[in-house]
Amino acid sequence: MTTHDCVIVGAGIHGLCTAFWLHRRGVRRLCVVDQFDPGHDRGSSHGATRITRCLYQDPDLVQLARRANEHGWPALEAAMGRPLRLPTPGVFFGPGDGPLADYLTATAHHRDRTEVLDGERAGHRFPLLRIPVDDTALVDHTAAVLLAAATMQGLRAWLADRGVELRWHTRVHGFTASDHGVRMQLGDGQELHAGRAVLAAGAWLPQLVPATAPLTVLRQQVGYFDVDAATSDCRAGAFPVWARIGRGANDFVYGLPDVEGSGLKAAVHRTEGAHVDPDAAAEPVDEPALLALGRASFTAPVRRLLGTERCLYTMAAGQRLAVARAPGTAALVTITACSGHAFKFGPVLGERAAALASDEA
Numbered sequence: 001m002t003t004h005d006c007v008i009v010g011a012g013i014h015g016l017c018t019a020f021w022l023h024r025r026g027v028r029r030l031c032v033v034d035q036f037d038p039g040h041d042r043g044s045s046h047g048a049t050r051i052t053r054c055l056y057q058d059p060d061l062v063q064l065a066r067r068a069n070e071h072g073w074p075a076l077e078a079a080m081g082r083p084l085r086l087p088t089p090g091v092f093f094g095p096g097d098g099p100l101a102d103y104l105t106a107t108a109h110h111r112d113r114t115e116v117l118d119g120e121r122a123g124h125r126f127p128l129l130r131i132p133v134d135d136t137a138l139v140d141h142t143a144a145v146l147l148a149a150a151t152m153q154g155l156r157a158w159l160a161d162r163g164v165e166l167r168w169h170t171r172v173h174g175f176t177a178s179d180h181g182v183r184m185q186l187g188d189g190q191e192l193h194a195g196r197a198v199l200a201a202g203a204w205l206p207q208l209v210p211a212t213a214p215l216t217v218l219r220q221q222v223g224y225f226d227v228d229a230a231t232s233d234c235r236a237g238a239f240p241v242w243a244r245i246g247r248g249a250n251d252f253v254y255g256l257p258d259v260e261g262s263g264l265k266a267a268v269h270r271t272e273g274a275h276v277d278p279d280a281a282a283e284p285v286d287e288p289a290l291l292a293l294g295r296a297s298f299t300a301p302v303r304r305l306l307g308t309e310r311c312l313y314t315m316a317a318g319q320r321l322a323v324a325r326a327p328g329t330a331a332l333v334t335i336t337a338c339s340g341h342a343f344k345f346g347p348v349l350g351e352r353a354a355a356l357a358s359d360e361a
């Protein structure tokens with residue numbers, strides 16, 4: 001007995017965007033299940049903001065980011081009847097002969113939207129950021145702050161208003177899939193049967209599909225800083241989304257403007273480290289380390305930490321993004337997309353997953 005046309009496991013950005021596009025395709029008996037509550041902070045999609053940019057070290061990702069910015073996000077904004085992005089310059093800087101060189105090469109054909117500056121000029125343009133004069137800077141005029149929390153809330157409301165079932169506190173423990181459909185085992189012996197299923201389970205995907213290519217789950221910590229500067233200078237439009245790209249792994253710091261009094265956001269983009277169990281309790285945030293990071297990043301004095309956040313990266317080899325049918329069955333689609341940079345791609349990866357789950361070639 002098939003109860004749903006499609007069940008989506010995971011109500012993070014990728015699961016919700018998949019449900020959005022499936023509904024847009026006329027699929028009606030839809031259910032999104034999540035083991036936690038709406039807006040929980042145990043996975044990767046919580047928090048007020050994210051960066052979108054076309055600055056990437058891979059031309060394919062530059063193209064995908066442009067498609068997200070020119071097609072994906074406008075589709076969500078039109079559906080929700082509100083902006084989900086705050087345009088602001090993006091500036092990536094670092095030693096010109098370091099990893100930044102790949103970004104320069106990959107965006108060479110996008111100079112209509114990007115600009116190269118030396119560190120001194122970049123420091124003049126973004127005076128609140130500590131930009132070494134010997135660095136090279138790449139400015140992205142397509143960048144923006146993504147209003148992540150508003151996007152997640154908006155998608156949940158949009159789906160609920162259209163009769164999509166959103167099941168919270170419902171963990172999928174296992175499933176069997178055949179070309180005829182998918183049976184999912186939930187807690188307390190319940191089952192869900194669906195013609196198709198999409199697994200957008202983030203850091204928990206290997207628990208459901210052990211054959212998944214190896215993923216490393218890394219915990220991140222984020223700080224929100226109160227700096228001694230005019231509020232207007234810290235807001236989107238005046239203050240950029242930014243990243244300092246050093247030479248080594250984890251030598252990558254990024255940040256975002258103040259949004260509605262949040263303070264300036266900054267964190268290390270930790271892409272290497274020991275794997276953590278996503279179900280394990282998080283260790284406390286290292287506030288002194290975050291304060292030191294703020295002081296090293298901003299030219300204005302940091303008065304205090306306004307807030308902190310923990311979050312998970314699910315690292316794939318080469319930071320690859322993958323949306324694919326599970327081997328051997330047309331009924332199951334998996335989304336492996338994080339590596340600390342996939343929120344911006346949600347609207348286009350979700351569209352892809354919806355196409356595959358609708359049996360599109």
Ligand SMILES: Cc1cc2nc3c(=O)[nH]c(=O)nc-3n(C[C@H](O)[C@H](O)[C@H](O)COP(=O)(O)OP(=O)(O)OC[C@H]3O[C@@H](n4cnc5c(N)ncnc54)[C@H](O)[C@@H]3O)c2cc1C
Pocket residue numbers: 009010011012013014015033034035036042043044045046049050051052170171172173200201202203204205208220221222267310311312313337338339340341342343344345
């Ligand atoms: C600190 C931080 C900063 C970031 N900054 C940026 C940025 O600036 N720009 C950008 O583009 N990206 C950024 N990212 C990355 C981006 O946020 C993630 O790639 C994206 O949110 C991943 O979404 P997801 O839907 O795949 O995973 P998740 O949001 O983790 O969703 C997976 C969901 O599946 C549920 N689930 C898992 N297993 C089960 C099960 N068995 N049963 C039921 N439910 C289950 C989980 O509860 C979870 O809600 C950042 C990430 C972090 C952590």
